[in-house]
Amino acid sequence: MTTGTIRLNGNDVEFEPGQSILDVARDNGIDIPTLCYLKGATPTGACRMCVVEVAGARSLIAACSTPVTDGMEILTDSERVHRARKLNVELLLASGTHNCLTCEANGNCRLQDLAYHYGITDIPFSITPQPYPTETDNPFIIRDFTRCILCGRCVQACNEVVVNLAISYGYRGADSKIVAGTDVPYFESDCVFCGQCVEVCPVGALVEKKSRYMGRPWDMKKVRTTCPYCGVGCQLWLHINKEGKIAKVTAVEDGAPNKGRLCVKGRFAYDFIYSEDRLTTPLIKENGEFREASWDEALDLVAEKFKELKEIYGPDSIAGVSCARSINEDSYQMQKLFRSVIGTNNIDHCART
C-alpha cells in the first residue's frame, strides 16, 4: 500500500498508507456516520452505518474497515448510500425497545441522532422484543439489553483499549448478546468496573447508575479536572447538573495522559465529597470531647499554642505533615508556614511511606 490519490465525492484527495475510507473522509471534512467504529480499536464493520459506494464494487462497503487503494472512486453522499443507512437505522430501531422518554442517553445518543437525521417517524418493521432482562444488581453500571444495538464498541473497548478482557459477543443470530464471562452479571465476572464500556456505548444500553435521574445532558455543564486517586493523573470531565452536583464522570477523550480511559475509582468514586460525614466546623477538644468552635477561636488557639511552644522550646518543637492528596498550592503554603513563620524545616509528607 502506498501514498496515492482517490476520488472522493468527485474530488481528488491524497491518502496515507493504511488509512481507511473513513479516515480519509474525516481528514477531508466529510462526515460519515458511525455507530460501531471506535478510534484506536480494530474496525469491525458491524453496524453498517458507514456504508459508502465504491466504483466497481458490487455492494456498498463499510468505510471504517476498508483500506483505501490508489485510484478508488468513492461516493459517501449518494441516494443509494442514504437509503441503505436509513434502512439500517430502521432495522436497529425495530430491534429491542428504543424509547427515549426516560432513557438516560436521551440527548446523547447516536441512534437517536441518526433517527432524527433521517426523519424516521414510523418504523416499517415489527419490533422484536428483546429477551434479556436488564442488569441492575451493582451500584455502578446498568446493562439494559433492550436498548443494546450490538455494535460491539463495549467489546472493543474492554478487549482492545483497556484490555480487561471481561466481555465478548455471546450466542448467535437473533439471540446475540454482549456477555460477561459465561453470561453472568458484571459483578460475578472478571469485570473490573472501569466503566470504559459505558464511556463508549453510543446508546442507552450501558449507563452509570449513580447518574440516573440526576439531569439531562443538555442541562449539564462539563468541567475538566484531574482525578484525585493514583499518580497517573487522569483527566476527567465532571458533568455538573443544575443543582451544581457531579452527576457523572467521563474521561477527556484526547487528553494527556489517559487518552479517554478511566478506572473504577476515577469514574465512580467521586461522591465522597457529598458524604454526611464531612467535617463542617472547627472542633476543639475539651475534657476529652470535641466541641464546635468558630474559625477565629480555633485559629487563635493554634497560633497562640505554636507561638508559646516556639518561645519555650524553639521552633523545632513543632513538626508538620503535608497532604499528598491535596493541591500543590496547599503543600507550598504549608511548607511556607513552617519555614518562614514557625522557623523550622520539620515539614514532610507521605512520599516516603
Next chain:
Amino acid sequence: MFLCIGTNMTEAHPVAATFLKNAVLNGAELIVVDPRKQPLVSFASLHVPIKVGSDIAFLNGVMNVLITDDLYDREFVSSCCVGFEELKAKVLEYPPKKAAELCGISEDLIREVAHRLAAAESCMLCYTLGITEHTCGKNNVMSTANLQMLLGNMGMECGGVNPLRGQNNVQGACDMGALPNVFPGYQAVTNPDARAKFEKAWGVKNLPDKNGLMIPQMMEGLVDGTVKAFYIFGENLANSEPDIAKVEHELSSAEFIVCQDIFPTETTRFADVIFPAAAWCEDDGTFTNSERRVNRVRKVSEPPGMAKPNWWIFRELAKRMGHEWSSASSQELWDNEVSVLAPSLAGIKYKRIENDGLQWPCTNEDHPGTCFLHQDGCFTCGLGQFNPVDWTPPAEVPDDEYPFVLSTGRRLYQYHTRTQTGRSGMDFLLPEETADISPADARKLGIDHDEIIKVRSRRGAFEVKANVTEQIPPGMVWMAFHFRDTCANWLTNPVYDPDTMTAEYKACAVTVEKL
C-alpha cells in the same frame, strides 16, 4: 520491552497498565519481577518470582551476566557514565548461582532475563513501592538505575527508570518542598544562596539552615518530648504507618495535635484542634502526576458548612503569627510564587495548562515541557553515576515462631485507608480485607478459602478471612491496609531505610493460625 519490578500496576495504577497491555498486544515484551503472580503476569513473557526483598541480589545477578557475557552497552557506559569499574567489581560478587539462591529462582532465569534485556532495542523499567518500601529501598532504586545505565536505556522515550507515584499529588508535594531538606523546586535548605532567595521572596530573615525531621523521626520525637506539637494535614497516620500500636502511642504522647481534614479519621481522634477543609472539587489548584505533569484541578462547588480551602487556613495562621501573605487564591500562589521560585516550574502558568498539563522541567513560558529526562544520555548531574550496592535482607525474616513473610500493598477497589472510597460505594466491590495465602500453605494448615484465620506478628494480631489464591507463593501472606480492624499495619514492622526513612511495609514475619 518493559521490565516491571515491584509494581502491581493493574490494581494500583490501572490506567497506566492499560497502555502497557496495549503495547504487549502490539508485540512489546513484558518481564514481570514480583513474588506474586499478580494480574500483569498473565501478559508477561517471563515472570520472575523472586523472594520478597531479594531485588538487589536479582539485579546484581542480571548485571553480572550482562558484564561477564559482554552484553551491556559499552558505548553508553563509556561516554555517559562513571563508576563502571566499581559496579563491575560489586556485581561480580553476584554470579547467577549465588543470586539465584538468594532470590529463590533458577540460575537460568537470571541468564534468560539478562539476555532478553540485552537483545531488546530499549526497555522501560517501571517500579512502585515494591522497590522502595524496604530497609534497602534506596539501594533498590540505585540498583534499578545501575541496570538501566548499564543497558544504555536512559534518556529515551521508551526507556528510563520510571517510578509510578502512589498518590495523585505525591510528586507535587515533593516539588512544593513539603520535605525537610528542600525548598520548592528541590533547592536545598542547607544552601545559603537558596535561603537568601527565599528570605527575600518571603520577606523574612534567618530561614532555618539545617534539615528538618522526617515523619518517623517526628513521631518518635512526640514520645521523647523533642516534638511538642504535630500538625497533620490530610493524612491518616493512625492507619497508614507501620505498627499501629506504636503509632497510636506516639500520637497520644503529643502535647498538642492539629488535624486538618475533610473527614473524621482514626487520626483526628488524637487531635486537640480539627480544622475542616475543602475537598477535591471545592477549590481550584493543580496536581502533579507521575510524569511530572502539572494538571489543573477545578472547583465546582463550595466546601460544606464552615470548611475552608487549605491554603486559606495556613494563610490565616500566618496572619495570626504576625505574617501578612499577599497571595489570596491558588492561581496567585502558583503564578506569583511557586513558578517564580522554582526554576524547573518557571514556564508553567495557569493560562498554559487550561487543557493538557505541562511536564517539568519547563523553564520559561515558551518551553514545551519535558517528556523524558536525561535526553541522549546527558544526565542532570553530568555523567550518570553507577552506585554499586550489596543485597541486604529485610530486617525481620521468617523463623520457626513466625514462619511466613507478610507483604502488603493496595487492592483495586479501595484506596488507602478508605476515607474516600469507603464513602463512594466501593465497599460493594470490596467489603472486607482478606489474608491472601497460597493453596499449598492452606492445605498444609488445613485452611479453607473464606475461613476465618488469625494472622499474628510480633506487633499485633487479628482475625481475618483467608483468601486462598494461586497468586501467592508458598511461605507468603499478602494483605492491604484499607480496613481498620484488619489493617496490615497492626502487623508491619516499624523499621526504615536509613536514608529515606521509608518503612519496610513489604516484609515482616508473621504466623498464620487456624482457629
